[in-house]
Amino acid sequence: MKDAINNKLKKLNADTESIYSSLEGISEEKLQDQRYGWSIIQVLSHLNDAETASLKYMQKKVKAGDKMQNAGLGSSLRMGLTNMVLKSSLKWKAPSYISSPPTYTLNEIKSKWGETRSQIHEFVNEYPDKWLDKLVYKHPMGGRQNLERAVDSFIYHQVHHVHQINRIKKQLGL
Numbered sequence: 001m002k003d004a005i006n007n008k009l010k011k012l013n014a015d016t017e018s019i020y021s022s023l024e025g026i027s028e029e030k031l032q033d034q035r036y037g038w039s040i041i042q043v044l045s046h047l048n049d050a051e052t053a054s055l056k057y058m059q060k061k062v063k064a065g066d067k068m069q070n071a072g073l074g075s076s077l078r079m080g081l082t083n084m085v086l087k088s089s090l091k092w093k094a095p096s097y098i099s100s101p102p103t104y105t106l107n108e109i110k111s112k113w114g115e116t117r118s119q120i121h122e123f124v125n126e127y128p129d130k131w132l133d134k135l136v137y138k139h140p141m142g143g144r145q146n147l148e149r150a151v152d153s154f155i156y157h158q159v160h161h162v163h164q165i166n167r168i169k170k171q172l173g174l
Contacts, residue, residue, distance in 0.1 A: 008151045036171045045101040048113040061136050068134035071146040078142045
């Protein structure tokens with residue numbers, strides 16, 4: 001199962017590299033433009049912040065060890081529905097606690113996000129196999145989930161925000 005999780009992390013990283021490729025040649029000024037809501041950089045910052053917060057939660061939760069609850073059909077169904085919504089291009093207002101993500105240069109966010117991803121990889125590789133079905137992650141909409149579904153949520157969250165990045169690029173005439 002850990003091989004499957006690592007393969008999903010590879011996909012997540014490849015998808016992130018595709019985002020970066022799609023931004024090549026766009027000026028920092030355009031990447032920072034907030035005329036239409038969040039800037040492209042703020043979207044990237046939000047994705048990194050969400051993964052960072054999720055990792056911190058999992059690092060804390062894993063301290064409970066064997067006392068963590070087992071995943072079941074209900075958690076799987078909730079996350080499946082959540083991922084369907086995230087894959088769509090539907091828009092909704094961000095919760096107030098993330099209403100204004102920080103702004104960085106593209107190189108700064110690449111560095112920060114790269115560090116977050118390295119920490120996620122390390123967490124996954126050190127995570128005990130016997131806990132792979134434990135509820136170590138909590139998604140705001142999908143509820144408590146196991147490690148594999150946590151990584152799935154990162155993938156679908158990113159897919160959701162690619163729609164947003166594409167909308168922003170279109171509004172900016174890019």
